[in-house]
Amino acid sequence: MAGTIKGKFARILFLFGLALAFISMFMDWYYYSACSSGSVIAEWSFNAFLSWQTSFIEGISSNEALRPKDSTELLIMGVILIGLVFICAFGAILKSVEMTNSMEETKPYIYLNTFLLMINGYFILVMPFTFLITNELYFPFISIEDLSTNTIHSYCIGPAYVMQVASFLLIFPHILFSVLTINRFESKKRSPETLIAKILESSKEEIPLEKFIAELNSESRSKEDVSIIYEKFQRQRWRRTR
Amino acid sequence: MNPYEDLDVKLRTLIHLSKKNEDSRRAAVVFYLLIRRVLNESGVKLGFAPLISNKEHKAFEYMNIINSVMQNTFNFKIFHKEIIDKVQKYELLYLRNPMSFPFDSLKELVNIYYDLRKMDVPNVYQSIHDTDYLESSYTTQANNFFIRSNNGRSGIFFKKKDSNHVKQYLSHELSHKEAMIRKKLKNKYDKESFEQLLQYKKLKREIAMGNSKKISFKGQLKNNHLYQESLNEIPGFFLIGLAVVFIMLSIVILIQELFRPEISGAFTLIAFALFGIAIILGFLYWKLYYQEVRNQ
Numbered sequence: 001m002a003g004t005i006k007g008k009f010a011r012i013l014f015l016f017g018l019a020l021a022f023i024s025m026f027m028d029w030y031y032y033s034a035c036s037s038g039s040v041i042a043e044w045s046f047n048a049f050l051s052w053q054t055s056f057i058e059g060i061s062s063n064e065a066l067r068p069k070d071s072t073e074l075l076i077m078g079v080i081l082i083g084l085v086f087i088c089a090f091g092a093i094l095k096s097v098e099m100t101n102s103m104e105e106t107k108p109y110i111y112l113n114t115f116l117l118m119i120n121g122y123f124i125l126v127m128p129f130t131f132l133i134t135n136e137l138y139f140p141f142i143s144i145e146d147l148s149t150n151t152i153h154s155y156c157i158g159p160a161y162v163m164q165v166a167s168f169l170l171i172f173p174h175i176l177f178s179v180l181t182i183n184r185f186e187s188k189k190r191s192p193e194t195l196i197a198k199i200l201e202s203s204k205e206e207i208p209l210e211k212f213i214a215e216l217n218s219e220s221r222s223k224e225d226v227s228i229i230y231e232k233f234q235r236q237r238w239r240r241t242r
Numbered sequence: 243m244n245p246y247e248d249l250d251v252k253l254r255t256l257i258h259l260s261k262k263n264e265d266s267r268r269a270a271v272v273f274y275l276l277i278r279r280v281l282n283e284s285g286v287k288l289g290f291a292p293l294i295s296n297k298e299h300k301a302f303e304y305m306n307i308i309n310s311v312m313q314n315t316f317n318f319k320i321f322h323k324e325i326i327d328k329v330q331k332y333e334l335l336y337l338r339n340p341m342s343f344p345f346d347s348l349k350e351l352v353n354i355y356y357d358l359r360k361m362d363v364p365n366v367y368q369s370i371h372d373t374d375y376l377e378s379s380y381t382t383q384a385n386n387f388f389i390r391s392n393n394g395r396s397g398i399f400f401k402k403k404d405s406n407h408v409k410q411y412l413s414h415e416l417s418h419k420e421a422m423i424r425k426k427l428k429n430k431y432d433k434e435s436f437e438q439l440l441q442y443k444k445l446k447r448e449i450a451m452g453n454s455k456k457i458s459f460k461g462q463l464k465n466n467h468l469y470q471e472s473l474n475e476i477p478g479f480f481l482i483g484l485a486v487v488f489i490m491l492s493i494v495i496l497i498q499e500l501f502r503p504e505i506s507g508a509f510t511l512i513a514f515a516l517f518g519i520a521i522i523l524g525f526l527y528w529k530l531y532y533q534e535v536r537n538q
Contacts, residue, residue, distance in 0.1 A: 004464065007473045098464035125490045129497065139498050142505060165487055172483030173476050181472065185463060186456040196286055196365060203282055203292030207275045209252050212268035216259035223263065 007098055010174045014092055017170025021120060022085045024163035025049070025078045030137060031158055034066050036151045042066035045158065048078040069135045074127065077119060084116040097178050103186055110182055113175045120171065123164040246359070257352070270343035273351040274336050277301055277329065277358060284308070284320070284363040300337075302330035316439060318427040320363065328354055364437040413450070416442045478531035481523050488520035 025048055034042040041062040044052045051070050056063045091109030100106045128139045138144075141156040244250075253272070260269040278301050282293040285308055293304045305326050309319040332351050336343055343351075423439045426432075463469050495513035499506050 004470065004473065006476050007464070010476045098469065099462055101462060103463075121490065124487070125494060128494045133498060133501055138502070138505065139494055142508065144504075165491075168487055169480075169483050172486065173479035176479045176482065177473075177476050180475075181463070181469070184457055184472065185466070185469065193365075199286045199292060200283060203286070203294070205275050205278060205282075207272055207279070209249075209256065209272055212272060213252060213256055213259060216256070216263055216265065216268060219265070220259055220263050 010177065011092055011096065013170045014174035015089060017167040018085045018089050018092075018116075020163045020170065021081060021116075021167040024160040024167065025082055027160040027163060028053075028158035029074065029160040030068075030132070031154075031156045032066075032068055032137065033154045034062075034151050035154070036062075036149070041151070044068060046074075048074040048160070051075075068137060071131050071135065073131060077122060077127075081116070081119050081123075084112060084119060088113050088116050092174075097181050103182055106178075107182055110175075110178045113171070113178060117168070117171060117175050120164060120168045123161070124168060127161075253352075260348070264345075266343050266345045266348045267341055269348055270336055270351060271340065273348070273355050274333070274340075276355050277333075277351070280355065280358045281305060284358070284361065287363045287365045288312075288320070289366045300330075301333050302326055305329060316427070316436075316443075317424045318431070320361070320431060325354065325357060361431070362433050364433050364440065366440060413446060416446050420446075475531065478527050481527040481531075485520040485523035485527070488516040488523070492516040492520070 028045040028047055030046040032042070032044045032046075033040055042054075042065075043056060043063070044054050044067055046052055046068070052067055054063055054067075058064075088109065091106070091112065095106050095109050097103075097106045097110065131137075132139050138155040139157060140161075141154075143152055143154045145152050256269050256272060260266055278293055281301050281304055285304060286292050288308060290304075290308060290311070293299055293301065305321045309321050309326070312318060312320050328350065332347055332354065335347060336351075420439060420442045423435050423442070426435050427439065457466075457468055492513040495509045495516070499509060499513070
């Protein structure tokens with residue numbers, strides 16, 4: 001009973017983790033701002049679908065000059081992640097490993113879950129190198145004073161990254177458990193009864209039992225008929241001779 | 243309910259009509275085919291190829307093949323010599339001239355059919371694959387050595403040295419039980435003992451193979467008690483997940499510091515702290531989940 005509760009709890013956390021991963025794709029991934037002489041001269045935030053966004057009105061040269069480089073990498077990975085989130089949520093609700101009668105049905109969902117975990121890991125481990133470091137942005141947060149221009153540059157990861165980390169923590173136990181389960185258990189493909197019945201059916205020799213009974217019945221009747229006719233004939237002959 | 247009820251009524255009618263008509267021909271055909279059918283069923287259930295429906299494949303030869311394999315594998319014979327001799331005698335008589343099978347011999351053919359039908363051979367496929375069997379037998383104890391539980395915690399790991407002792411002990415126990423059943427079966431065949439023998443053989447094979455073999459289940463997995471026990475591992479996986487996240491974050495920070503000499507040292511302490519927490523979590527998992535199961 002306690003085991004079942006743990007299983008359900010892990011599945012609920014998994015779904016919650018999927019929801020976090022989904023929401024994170026619409027949140028900001030990174031914040032960058034620059035201050036000079038106490039006033040903000042540039043302010044940018046990065047969203048996977050909207051790229052770099054600023055609260056400044058367009059055309060302010062200092063803001064435009066300090067705009068970090070664009071990246072389509074998060075957009076592509078984000079689209080993949082959203083697709084996977086829906087498939088995995090469907091799998092967790094309707095094709096759960098513990099509810100299934102056939103392991104083969106759930107295996108594809110478990111492999112997709114593993115792929116989702118890898119995408120999740122990509123956002124946590126790989127993205128800081130491929131997106132942040134190459135764009136000269138810092139991880140996780142820092143303020144650097146540029147003495148030559150007397151400007152303070154502030155770098156900070158956004159809530160999307162934090163949500164990805166939380167999502168990883170929530171989906172990891174369920175996925176690891178599912179992978180171990182499909183490696184430990186296997187459902188029986190065919191019941192022994194069906195297997196035996198199939199072999200016996202293919203090797204069955206027909207026994208014409210009903211046909212033989214019908215034949216013997218009709219033979220027996222015709223014999224009876226002959227004996228009745230013979231008896232009648234004998235009776236008539238006896239009467240005539242008398 | 244007797245599955246042969248309908249057939250038996252028809253057979254009685256056939257015998258009655260055959261006597262009435264003094265014609266044993268048709269009844270001989272029916273009983274000869276029924277004998278082949280019942281032997282075929284027994285053979286297939288025991289895992290043999292079916293008895294092919296031609297005269298080249300004789301029923302008594304099939305019985306001999308089954309017996310020799312059973313003798314080699316289980317050290318007992320399914321069919322007694324007397325019944326094989328009878329089948330051979332009347333099968334050859336029938337095959338020589340099926341159109342004039344003697345009435346006296348028909349009675350023997352009927353007796354052979356009912357004797358063979360009474361034998362009730364177990365389904366080897368079922369005995370080998372059915373987990374219901376396993377869960378209701380001695381096998382469960384052995385499986386529990388491999389997926390253990392202790393105070394609600396369980397795991398799949400255990401010391402190799404301990405496992406070898408367990409394997410040796412179980413193999414010895416099973417061999418002893420097997421020998422007793424074989425002795426019993428040698429004197430008199432009975433279905434239950436044979437089923438037990440099949441289970442012990444399967445278990446011995448599983449023990450020899452270790453954990454490499456998957457646990458098969460029927461119905462929904464949630465109803466399997468071994469699965470229920472394995473659910474206790476989930477809290478341990480949370481610890482592993484947390485450790486993995488901390489390791490990933492510390493790797494990101496440390497590699498960033500390698501690429502950015504200007505911030506070198508700023509986050510080193512945090513990175514090592516995260517790494518340290520990951521090690522502590524790994525140690526906790528090892529202590530609370532991994533080692534405890536191993537020490538059982």
